[in-house]
Amino acid sequence: MQSSNQAIEQSSNKRLPLIGITVESRHEPENDRSRGKMELNWNYAQAIAEAGGVPVVIPPVADMGQVSRIIDGWLIPGGLDIDAKHFGEENHPKVELQHPSRFAAEKALLDAVDPEMPVLGICYGCQFLNVARGGSLIQHLPDVVGHEAHTGGATHPYTIDPQSKLHQVTGAACIEGRSYHHQAVKAVGRGLRVVATDEDGTVEAIEATDRPWTIGVQWHPERTMDDEATRRLFNAFVQAAAEYAARKG
Numbered sequence: 001m002q003s004s005n006q007a008i009e010q011s012s013n014k015r016l017p018l019i020g021i022t023v024e025s026r027h028e029p030e031n032d033r034s035r036g037k038m039e040l041n042w043n044y045a046q047a048i049a050e051a052g053g054v055p056v057v058i059p060p061v062a063d064m065g066q067v068s069r070i071i072d073g074w075l076i077p078g079g080l081d082i083d084a085k086h087f088g089e090e091n092h093p094k095v096e097l098q099h100p101s102r103f104a105a106e107k108a109l110l111d112a113v114d115p116e117m118p119v120l121g122i123c124y125g126c127q128f129l130n131v132a133r134g135g136s137l138i139q140h141l142p143d144v145v146g147h148e149a150h151t152g153g154a155t156h157p158y159t160i161d162p163q164s165k166l167h168q169v170t171g172a173a174c175i176e177g178r179s180y181h182h183q184a185v186k187a188v189g190r191g192l193r194v195v196a197t198d199e200d201g202t203v204e205a206i207e208a209t210d211r212p213w214t215i216g217v218q219w220h221p222e223r224t225m226d227d228e229a230t231r232r233l234f235n236a237f238v239q240a241a242a243e244y245a246a247r248k249g
Helices: 004-012 044-050 065-069 100-112 124-132 165-170 228-248
Strands: 019-021 024-027 037-039 053-060 071-077 117-122 154-160 174-179 190-196 204-207 214-217
Touching: 019 044, 019 065, 019 100, 019 228, 024 044, 024 100, 024 117, 044 053, 044 228, 065 100, 071 124, 071 228, 100 124, 117 124, 124 204, 124 214, 154 165, 154 204, 165 204, 165 214, 165 228, 174 228
Parallel strands: 019 053, 019 071, 071 117, 117 214
Antiparallel strands: 024 037, 154 174, 154 190, 190 204, 204 214
16 A cells, blocks of 8 residues: 555655644743743654654744745644733633744744645644634633533544535544643634534634635644544645645745
8 A cells, every 4th residue: 555655755756745833932031041942742743754744843933934935834733822912802810821932933924824835733723823813712611611621631522514624634524632722712713614613612623715725623633643534634734735845846
């Protein structure tokens, strides 16, 4: 059987697609030793590599205009909470804020990338895509759904819209994923639509209506790589990036 890697090499006929992965960051200029930290969980990069892509870490200090011309796809991983000022609210007491350098860098990259380039957002990445396009977030889900079942890695079934890109690439009407979030999409951003939900109504995936391959999932597929639908999601993302790379030359 032909491997995902072989299929991508044949379709691009040049090289494996470069998948940029932005990182959680904390700038600490007062720290003479490190000046801060940048972090990325291993399994994000591994999921991309196993799907046939070349994971490339993007620090927030990079020139995002230059980065946008180099990468063939962009994975936006999980992270801390987005400052609610970006959607016109005060922060909830339970919010654990990320350093502003990350949101600023990712917003610059989103503005710079070709709309045709594939983008996959996971957990925070899903929330980022929504907020960056004018949407808002439920800042603390237990206040709305009355329970904390979305935190701590519990596995949930999510219903997928049969007319969605997410359904097309996973082949699943329902997918199981592990949840580690206390926030979720509230008002949906411009050019986005909801394509998966939890049984309690929580938005679990969104995708762009004005871009060919931009999907955000609220759960963590990189933590369930033994699941067939999950593998299809990453394989489809990397394959779309390979096809994009071949088109741009």
